[in-house]
Structure formats: structure tokens, C-alpha cells
Amino acid sequence: MGRTLPRLGEELVGQIERAWAKRQEPWARKRLQVVRLVGQHELTVAQIMKVCDVSRQTVFTYRDTVVSEGVEGLLRRKWAGGVTPVLRGALEEEFVERLEEGKFRRAADAQAWIRKRTRKHMSESGVRKVLRRLGGKLKVPRKSHAKKNKARMEQFKQQLPAKLSALAANEPSVRIWVLDEHRYGLLPVIRRVWARPGTRVTAPYQTRYKWGYLHEALEVDGAHACELLFTPSVDRDIHAIFLQQIAQSDPGSMHVIIEDQAGFHLPENDARIPGNVRILPLPPYSPELNPVERFGGLIKQAVSNRLYPTLERLEKHIEAAARQWAKPEKVAGLIHQWLADKANCGAPT
Structure with a gap:
């Protein structure tokens, strides 16, 4: 006569659910999946075997272990001999x-x-x-400036809510933006492609040095709006024009702009900054704090491995790609979670 599976009890089922909600190794998740289905008391043993791809004995072993030793005992791996791991x-x-x-x-x-x-x-x-x-994967490292100060970056994150609160004091409506610029040109961007082993893949290339700049601003929260501006060069006067564009997008709100300290960006006390704009500079050499860097990478990917006869043709393609990523749901996905959290606890949006 086959063994039955009695109920595990509400307390034990609760412990299993809490462990299931946490990040687990694949082997631990498999064990939790088995006892979780047992605890739900909806499937037969045969159905649990099929769903979890385990044997009948394994179902009963995991069930007996969690009953006698609890979730902690279930997730304790017992070494049964064999070759001792070199790394442990x-x-x-x-x-x-x-x-x-x-x-x-x-x-x-x-x-x-x-x-x-x-x-x-x-x-x-x-x-x-x-x-x-151990989760290793070959990756291309990102360039990191030798002068980058990790302590200052962490300090910026911690102080951001207080700075936003000070800038947004007594303002009925505040919109927070991140801003950056990216250069594009007729010199092709080369990116990886899928190919069969043993084949040598090529991409068209030309040496033509003609370029322009795309200014981008993404709203951290709220409407998740996006502002774009194409210019032939960058300087402080052009930066003032882009700030004016952001300010005029909602004249009744205060706009807080988070940006790097590039030489062509206006300092915080510059008279050309619109009255409803406040500048919040990032720490030096810390582009990873700015989500707009990801936006620029996506635009480069969209125009990679192609030749463009004119800068105007390239700009049309960039604009089409940028508009796809300028949708509110896409902008929300680009914003770093830590930045959205800090913005929400620092100022109303």
C-alpha cells in the first residue's frame, strides 16, 4: 500500500513560503519546490514527480526531512563522500x-x-x-577612470534625498531628470553579431570624421518623460538651450537636473540657467550613476555595423531608435532602482 502525504501544518508551510521567496541556489530551489507542492496539498505524488522531475523516493525523502529537521535541515547539503572539492x-x-x-x-x-x-x-x-x-560568465569590462572615488559615489547616493528635499522646498510640483550627451558620427560603430563557428564575420567600415551630438534627458519618476536635442557641437550656450527646452516642457514645475560635471555644462550659479531649473552635479568620473549612459548605448547598438552616406540620414535613424526608447515604460526600465527609490523619499514628484 502506498504512503500518503499528510498536511504539513500552517507554520511549516509559512516557513517554506518565506524560504521560497528568497534567492536560492538551483539545487535548494528544487527541494523547496517539492515540499512547497506537498504543502499546498493539491497535487498527487505522481503529479509532483512530473512537475519537479524527481523520483517518488525523492518526494518522500524531502517531505520527511522538512518535517523532522525543518526548512534549515532541508537546505543543508550533506556530503556523502567522494572527491573533496578543491574550493570550499x-x-x-x-x-x-x-x-x-x-x-x-x-x-x-x-x-x-x-x-x-x-x-x-x-x-x-x-x-x-x-x-x-559559481556564476561566472565572460564579460567585456567597462572602462573605469583611475580617479573615480567610490566613497564619494556612495556618499552621493546617501545624501541625495536630503539634497532633493532642499532643492524642492516649498515647491508644489517637482520633476527630477537625469541628463547626458552622446556623440555620433559617420565612423561606424562595430558590435557583436551571431555567426556560425569557423566563419569570419565582417562589417562595413569607412574612415569619415563627421559628427554631431544627441542631448538626452530622462525623467526619473512621474511621467517618465524624455527630452532630446540634436546639435552640431557642445558648449555652454547649447547646454543652456537644452535646459530651456526642459524648463519649457512644464513651465509650472521645478525641474531638478542631475548631470555630470562636463566642462561645457553650466555651473549651478550661472545666469543662463532657467528660473525653474536646479542643477545637481554627480561626483566626478562616475558615469555608472547616470542611467542616460544606458540610453546612449542602446542608440549606438541600433545604428551599429552600418554605413550612412550623410549625417542627416544617420540622425533620422537615431531619432527613430530614440523615439522607441523614449516611451514612458521604456524610460522607467532604464532608471536605476536605487535612484528611483532615493528620488521618491527625497522630493515629491
């Missing part, structure tokens, strides 16, 4: 830390580090398995 404990944590910092350019670099720290040799294929198991 504090050494594995150190390896993951270096992986997150991008210290390994190749699998061979990770292999050399493991050999130096453990005096054990792992094959390169074995090292790749370790890298994948």
Missing part, C-alpha cells in the same frame, strides 16, 4: 570575491590562482566548470 569554505568565498572583481581574464588565470593557493592542479576544463558553477 573561506577559499571558495575568496575565489568568488575575485571573480566578482573581474580578476580572472581567462580560465588559465583562475587555474593558476587555484594552484598557487591550494598547491593542487586542476585541468582547465575543470576550472571552467567551477567558474560556471
Whole structure:
């Protein structure tokens, strides 16, 4: 006679649901999925086996474990012998830390580090398995200026609500924007493409140095509006024109502009700044704090690997691509979550 699955009890089911809501390793999530379905008491054992792709014995083992040892016991991996992992404990944590910092350019670099720290040799294929198991993935590093000050960047994040509150004091309507500029030109942008192994892919190229600038401003919250301006060059007078465009988009509101400290940006006390605009500068050398950087990357991707006969033709294509990303739902997706949270707790929008 087959075993039945009695109810787990409300308290234990609650513990399972709380653990399920947290981020878990794949193996832990599989165990939680099994006992979660058992706790819901809606599926038969055969159905749970099919949904979770486990054996009948596994269903009962996980169920018995969570009943006798709780969720903590269920998520405790018991080592049953075999080869001892080369990386474990504090050494594995150190390896993951270096992986997150991008210290390994190749699998061979990770292999050399493991050999130096453990005096054990792992094959390169074995090292790749370790890298994948720990979430490693080959990525192209982003340029980071040597003068970047991480402490100042973190300080800016923490002080942003207070600064916004001070700028928005006694203002009935406040709109917060992030602003940046990107250069485009007839020199093609080359990006990766899908191709079959063993084939050499080419992209059209020409050496023509003619360019213009796209000014972009994205609203952090509220309507998630987008303002764009094409100009042949950049200087403080042109920057004043773009600030005036933002100010005139809603004359009855105060506009707080978060931007970098480029030399052609107007200083906070410049007379050319519109009366309903306030400037909030970012720390130096910190483009990762500005979501507009992502917007510029998407525009470059849209016009990559192509030749354009004239700057006007290129601008039409850029404008079409920009309008697609200027929709409110797309703008909302580009804004960093930390920035949206800080803006909401610092000033009304």
C-alpha cells in the first residue's frame, strides 16, 4: 500500500513560503519546490514527480526531512563522500570575491590562482566548470577612470534625498531628470553579431570624421518623460538651450537636473540657467550613476555595423531608435532602482 502525504501544518508551510521567496541556489530551489507542492496539498505524488522531475523516493525523502529537521535541515547539503572539492569554505568565498572583481581574464588565470593557493592542479576544463558553477560568465569590462572615488559615489547616493528635499522646498510640483550627451558620427560603430563557428564575420567600415551630438534627458519618476536635442557641437550656450527646452516642457514645475560635471555644462550659479531649473552635479568620473549612459548605448547598438552616406540620414535613424526608447515604460526600465527609490523619499514628484 502506498504512503500518503499528510498536511504539513500552517507554520511549516509559512516557513517554506518565506524560504521560497528568497534567492536560492538551483539545487535548494528544487527541494523547496517539492515540499512547497506537498504543502499546498493539491497535487498527487505522481503529479509532483512530473512537475519537479524527481523520483517518488525523492518526494518522500524531502517531505520527511522538512518535517523532522525543518526548512534549515532541508537546505543543508550533506556530503556523502567522494572527491573533496578543491574550493570550499573561506577559499571558495575568496575565489568568488575575485571573480566578482573581474580578476580572472581567462580560465588559465583562475587555474593558476587555484594552484598557487591550494598547491593542487586542476585541468582547465575543470576550472571552467567551477567558474560556471559559481556564476561566472565572460564579460567585456567597462572602462573605469583611475580617479573615480567610490566613497564619494556612495556618499552621493546617501545624501541625495536630503539634497532633493532642499532643492524642492516649498515647491508644489517637482520633476527630477537625469541628463547626458552622446556623440555620433559617420565612423561606424562595430558590435557583436551571431555567426556560425569557423566563419569570419565582417562589417562595413569607412574612415569619415563627421559628427554631431544627441542631448538626452530622462525623467526619473512621474511621467517618465524624455527630452532630446540634436546639435552640431557642445558648449555652454547649447547646454543652456537644452535646459530651456526642459524648463519649457512644464513651465509650472521645478525641474531638478542631475548631470555630470562636463566642462561645457553650466555651473549651478550661472545666469543662463532657467528660473525653474536646479542643477545637481554627480561626483566626478562616475558615469555608472547616470542611467542616460544606458540610453546612449542602446542608440549606438541600433545604428551599429552600418554605413550612412550623410549625417542627416544617420540622425533620422537615431531619432527613430530614440523615439522607441523614449516611451514612458521604456524610460522607467532604464532608471536605476536605487535612484528611483532615493528620488521618491527625497522630493515629491
